[in-house]
Amino acid sequence: MKRLVIPILLILTLIITACASATSTPLPSQPQTDPVPTESTSPEFDSATRMDDQGAIIFEVTPPNLDQTAESFEFNIVLTTHSIDLIMDLATTATLRTDTGVSVNSTLWDAPRGGHHVEGTLIFPATQDGKPILEGATKLTLTITDVDVPTRIFEWELK
Numbered sequence: 001m002k003r004l005v006i007p008i009l010l011i012l013t014l015i016i017t018a019c020a021s022a023t024s025t026p027l028p029s030q031p032q033t034d035p036v037p038t039e040s041t042s043p044e045f046d047s048a049t050r051m052d053d054q055g056a057i058i059f060e061v062t063p064p065n066l067d068q069t070a071e072s073f074e075f076n077i078v079l080t081t082h083s084i085d086l087i088m089d090l091a092t093t094a095t096l097r098t099d100t101g102v103s104v105n106s107t108l109w110d111a112p113r114g115g116h117h118v119e120g121t122l123i124f125p126a127t128q129d130g131k132p133i134l135e136g137a138t139k140l141t142l143t144i145t146d147v148d149v150p151t152r153i154f155e156w157e158l159k
Contacts, residue, residue: 050155052154056081059152059154060077072126074122075121076119078119079118086117087114088147089109096142097141097143105124108121109121109123139157
């Protein structure tokens with residue numbers, strides 16, 4: 001019986017030590033961080049930048065200068081993750097729509113494939129059937145589907 005007491009005490013000590021170190025309360029030396037906002041309005045981002053932190057990938061999308069004379073619209077996109085290899089082609093999953101009902105698909109995702117931090121440019125045509133897609137529009141919506149979550153939507157009001 002005495003032989004069993006020492007191993008049992010040792011096991012209990014290890015279990016208690018492991019449970020005590022697995023506490024969720026941050027230690028005083030660990031800085032607490034604020035959660036990442038879904039849509040940024042803070043001065044650290046361009047006022048036009050939109051964020052989406054659904055799932056395992058954080059998207060930061062900054063639209064182009066929304067000039068109706070441009071030949072294409074180039075959205076600057078930064079993708080960040082720590083668990084997925086970013087090998088996808090966003091051009092196959094992205095659509096640009098206006099509140100006037102015009103919808104165009106992306107023509108190019110100009111970015112490196114792979115890794116956990118990817119920056120690139122998502123390109124859309126600025127015209128459809130010879131007409132500027134922004135003609136008469138007051139709202140622009142970028143939708144990206146099936147990249148870690150079913151749908152990501154980014155919207156901008158036009159002046």
